[in-house]
Amino acid sequence: MDLSEFSLGRILDSDIISTSKLFKEYIKRNEFRVETISFEKFRIDGEGANWFFDVLEGERVVGVDGSQLRPLKEFGLPFGAVQAAKIAVVHGMKKFNVSYRTKWLDSNINLDVERFELEIGALLEEMDSTSHLFVDGSLILSFVSQFNTSLQRKFIALIDKFLEKSEETATPVFGFIERSYAKDMVGDESFVYDSLALGDHLEPMEYTEPLRCERKITEKYSNDVYFCYLKLNPFFPVRVEFPEWMKKDHRKYLTFIAAECAIGSTKSYPYILERAHRYATISENERKMLASILGIGTSFKWMSKRV
């Protein structure tokens, strides 16, 4: 098969792996990049090889991540559980603390909203005007449209409270999206998303000016979340979101985020979120253990997927 026979949407008589080279060729030929995209850009100037330590010295950073157990239904139990892990580190002071929150729920309860509530609740406790709080994901909850009205209200009330308290207490909060599919800059009609379009327009350590997210998500904060794209490696930029009150100090905050990423194991993802994720994850072993502790029946489908 050659490239002329390939098009999106066409059924190919082969498996995905065999056809992937063709697909790659197709992307290459079609160059899904946006030529014209205008914005002001800024550069993070870290002086010296270890500039990030100077930025982070003495700063308290908090990260939260969650996990959930959905498969209990597969074992015949109508229950699920959510867990949030929070890590707080005072950089340069050898101080850290890890804490957990867990909630067991019946399976009629939406686990996504419960998990979000645990995560936001854990962060609200840290609003002390000195800490920097990191959320793994967007502050603009576009995904809530898939939920019913009652759940939407719950999600929105939580994020509103979060953003409101951030401003009240002057506690900086960041929504960090490593791979964003937002089209706020290129427009909804565009085939590609912002981060892909910006790939060629930003150099490493450059970021876009803070732009207001025009998507109307919450009643109260529909226009108050700003975003920047920050390029930390030769590939795609990450997206960072924050409330409007932080906009005027964007240089300071974007430098802080870049520094937090610089000490991460990949240098492109915040250390604090990397660690929160590490603590939040429920490993396969722990899941097996849970099945054993609860003494629940065997799901052969579940077992076969893990062989």
Added chain:
Amino acid sequence: MKVLRLMSHEEFEVEGELSVGDVIKAGEAFAIVLTHYHEESEFIRYAGQIEREKVEKFMPDLISGRRVARCMILRSDTAPRPGDEVRHVDDETLKKMHYMDGEFSMPYLIPLMKKCKDNLWVLRDYIKRLMEIVPEERDVLEIILAEIEYGMLRGVEI
């Protein structure tokens, strides 16, 4: 001290300074420390990129290279979970743990003997402790102790 992870329905690991033979309570579970080891820190993932001293100061949770104690559950209604606080069990609580409906019982004895087959001294010392705090059951504990000591001698080639 906190529970680090569950290993099975009868074993879990604790981060902290514990000694082999210590009896602890984690969540609702009573357990005995069977062994301990030093866990490699996650610093290794960062090695070569950032000097150790900086990692210690800026990413302190990476460096600790935890001392981990593996424990066997003696009695529990609910298993402990990662993050649960761990504390030592005093003599009075340990004694209470062995009485159900007024009857002295050690339902964990056989599994514990199996776990300790290569270091029976852990079990011997534990039984000796029980003999001191539950003197009214000394007779039965002496029989168990004799069996354990015989097992220890059997393992020695003369």
